[in-house]
Amino acid sequence: xxxxxxxxxxxxxxxxxxxxxxxxxxxxxxxxxxxxxxxxxxxxxxxxxxxxxxxxxxxxxxxxxxxxxxxxxxxxxxxxxxxxxxxxxxxxxxxxxxxxxxxxxxxxxxxxxxxxxxxxxxxxxxxxxxxxxxxxxxxxxxxxxxxxxxxxxxxxxxxxxxxxxxxxxxxxxxxxxxxxxxxxxxxxxxxxxxxxxxxxxxxxxxxxxxxxxxxxxxxxxxxxxxxxxxxxxxxxxxxxxxxxxxxxxxxxxxxxxxxxxxxxxxxxxxxxxxxxxxxxxx
Amino acid sequence: xxxxxxxxxxxxxxxxxxxxxxxxxxxxxxxxxxxxxxxxxxxxxxxxxxxxxxxxxxxxxxxxxxxxxxxxxxxxxxxxxxxxxxxxxxxxxxxxxxxxxxxxxxxxxxxxxxxxxxxxxxxxxxxxxxxxxxxxxxxxxxxxxxxxxxxxxxxxxxxxxxxxxxxxxxxxxxxxxxxxxxxxxxxxxxxxxxxxxxxxxxxxxxxxxxxxxxxxxxxxx
Numbered sequence: 001x002x003x004x005x006x007x008x009x010x011x012x013x014x015x016x017x018x019x020x021x022x023x024x025x026x027x028x029x030x031x032x033x034x035x036x037x038x039x040x041x042x043x044x045x046x047x048x049x050x051x052x053x054x055x056x057x058x059x060x061x062x063x064x065x066x067x068x069x070x071x072x073x074x075x076x077x078x079x080x081x082x083x084x085x086x087x088x089x090x091x092x093x094x095x096x097x098x099x100x101x102x103x104x105x106x107x108x109x110x111x112x113x114x115x116x117x118x119x120x121x122x123x124x125x126x127x128x129x130x131x132x133x134x135x136x137x138x139x140x141x142x143x144x145x146x147x148x149x150x151x152x153x154x155x156x157x158x159x160x161x162x163x164x165x166x167x168x169x170x171x172x173x174x175x176x177x178x179x180x181x182x183x184x185x186x187x188x189x190x191x192x193x194x195x196x197x198x199x200x201x202x203x204x205x206x207x208x209x210x211x212x213x214x215x216x217x218x219x220x221x222x223x224x225x226x227x228x229x230x231x232x233x234x235x236x237x238x239x240x241x242x243x244x245x246x247x248x249x250x251x252x253x254x255x256x257x258x259x260x261x262x263x264x265x266x267x268x269x270x271x272x273x274x275x276x277x278x279x280x281x282x
Numbered sequence: 283x284x285x286x287x288x289x290x291x292x293x294x295x296x297x298x299x300x301x302x303x304x305x306x307x308x309x310x311x312x313x314x315x316x317x318x319x320x321x322x323x324x325x326x327x328x329x330x331x332x333x334x335x336x337x338x339x340x341x342x343x344x345x346x347x348x349x350x351x352x353x354x355x356x357x358x359x360x361x362x363x364x365x366x367x368x369x370x371x372x373x374x375x376x377x378x379x380x381x382x383x384x385x386x387x388x389x390x391x392x393x394x395x396x397x398x399x400x401x402x403x404x405x406x407x408x409x410x411x412x413x414x415x416x417x418x419x420x421x422x423x424x425x426x427x428x429x430x431x432x433x434x435x436x437x438x439x440x441x442x443x444x445x446x447x448x449x450x451x452x453x454x455x456x457x458x459x460x461x462x463x464x465x466x467x468x469x470x471x472x473x474x475x476x477x478x479x480x481x482x483x484x485x486x487x488x489x490x491x492x493x494x495x496x497x498x499x500x501x502x503x
Contacts (some may be wrong), residue, residue: 093439095318096325116328117317119427123435136348136427139334236436240443245320248447257452259458269387270464 003106004157005179006148006166007186008079010225011193012173013064015048015077019165019174023081024035026164027151029057054080056133056144060165063226070198070220078225079174079214081165082129082146084108086210089237090130092123098143105157106179107148117141126209126231148213182215189217206246209233289480291494293472295358299404301351302473304343311340313450338424355360365398366407372489376400405456408449416445500503 024031025196045052049064060081069076084107090106091099099121100113103108121130121143134141149156149163156163162176175182186203198219205215208231216227222227295300315333320325329331352359372393377400379391392399398406419442422430430438460469468482483491 043326095320095321095322096328098325114325114329116319116325117331117334118328118440123439125432128432132427134331139338140331141334142331149495153333158492162497169292194356234436236440240436244440244447248320248443248450251451252454255454259462260452262463263458263462265385266387 003179003211003213004148004176005084005106005182005213005215006163007175007182007215007217008044009149009173009175009186009189010076010078011078011152011189011219012171013062013079014173015064015075016170017062018168018170019062019079020058022056022164022168023060023146026149026156027059027154029059034279042166054129054131056131056142059144060130065222065224065226069224076220076225078216078218080129080226081214082108082148083127083205084146084213085126085208087233088209089124089126089234092237092241093124093232097122102150104149105148105213107150109150110143110145110147112142112144116137117143117246119143122143124234124237126228126234128133175199179211179213179215186215186217193217193219194223237245290477291480291483291491293478293483294476295355296476297355298358298362299349299473299476304347308340308347309453310342312337312344313339313453314459316446317450321324339459341417341420341424343385344413344419345395348413362406363410365396366403366410369403370396372396373400373403374451394492395486395490397487397490399486401459405452412445416442416449439498 023029043052047064047066049062051058051061052063053123060079063078063080065076065078067074067076086101086106088099090107091101094100095118096114096116098111098116100109100111117134117140119130119132119136119141121134122128122132130143130145132141133144146238149161150158156167161167166174166176175185177185183203183206186206190201190203200220202218202220202222203215204218204222204227205212216222216225218225218227221229298428302497309409315328315337318328318333340341348359372395375391375393376395379388380401382388396403419438420436423435427435459466463469468478468486472478478487480491483494
């Protein structure tokens with residue numbers, strides 16, 4: 001089956017945040033709204049952006065970037081969630097196989113039951129997306145992130161539906177389809193934007209990290225939208241998984257082999273030679 | 283300290299032996315609960331994070347036990363730490379003679395050794411240096427997980443792993459030489475009971491034995 005993907009067109013997004021709400025609803029990620037009764041202080045952060053950041057129960061959020069844009073102040077909205085990279089660093093460093101590349105859709109799947117809570121994915125993700133729930137001090141944690149609506153028993157893709165965020169989007173800023181089809185659509189959109197005078201218009205996600213499964217049509221450069229301009233697969237992940245880890249197995253294995261060999265030699269010597277150290281007088 | 287048939291010398295004090303056993307137990311728990319992360323098929327063992335909790339408890343013991351020893355026996359602790367960093371020409375001689383010992387079980391070429399022979403001292407050096415290093419990198423991941431920059435934590439994971447490989451491989455060597463090697467009959471006795479026969483001390487730790495004798499004689503006078 002062809003890889004599936006989401007295309008987010010920032011120029012069509014009105015930041016209604018319907019996607020944010022439906023994401024929580026469909027995936028059963030409760031949100032506690034602070035009230036006076038339960039004593040949680042609600043904070044004014046000088047922006048309509050809410051919540052502040054991704055969280056174990058917030059897999060998707062719309063960011064608000066207020067900045068200068070083609071000579072005037074503008075408000076650029078962006079969709080922030082798992083990018084479902086083809087070369088996913090999180091999958092590379094996951095020790096238990098909880099994170100995996102989904103064969104059918106090409107997305108980065110996650111089996112929460114297998115998650116040990118080590119949090120390596122949190123550190124190695126080039127987009128800073130995975131979040132840990134639970135106490136890192138105690139060590140009892142689980143990771144949580146967008147799985148593109150493929151949670152067991154809540155799997156929309158297997159049922160033939162688009163992800164909940166795409167379904168709910170009223171302006172078609174979100175599209176879900178075969179990745180190849182979306183690339184063609186995105187290129188058309190960017191060409192149209194450039195023709196209109198948005199000379200910095202960018203198509204983001206075609207090549208980044210082997211190809212993202214969440215792609216972006218932006219009418220300015222990615223950094224204006226808070227996206228890393230040239231995200232890289234972390235070199236530490238390669239050094240760790242492809243060099244040190246195999247080396248560790250080799251060192252451990254050779255050590256045991258070397259000791260076994262020595263055991264044979266030493267036992268032989270003990271039986272045949274008189275050993276100067278411990279003279280057996282009996 | 284003379285028993286019926288055999289002249290013995292004290293090799294390790296009771297406090298040292300207790301520290302050794304506690305530290306070993308903690309390290310083996312740390313080793314096994316860490317190893318789980320390198321064998322994906324064993325990942326299910328860590329599923330509900332209980333190996334991670336165990337790893338933290340063992341880590342606390344691994345760090346606190348030597349500190350308690352340092353407080354209770356500061357003199358012995360400092361002397362032992364000095365030993366890890368004191369290397370002489372008997373060590374070079376030992377290293378030169380080591381291949382013959384490994385392949386031919388030939389001890390003749392070994393120069394007289396101190397309280398620890400070069401191999402033991404090498405392990406002790408690794409325990410001190412890599413032990414501190416693995417504790418430090420672990421502490422960063424433990425307490426600064428949500429604070430430290432991601433790049434720092436990436437390197438901590440990497441460094442913790444390097445220390446794990448070095449210490450893990452050397453642990454095999456240590457256990458082998460201590461309890462499995464057919465000719466090291468007195469090493470286990472020294473760490474479990476504290477004593478060693480004079481015979482063995484003379485032949486395996488000549489420098490140390492002579493020094494101890496001198497001390498005893500001076501005391502005797």
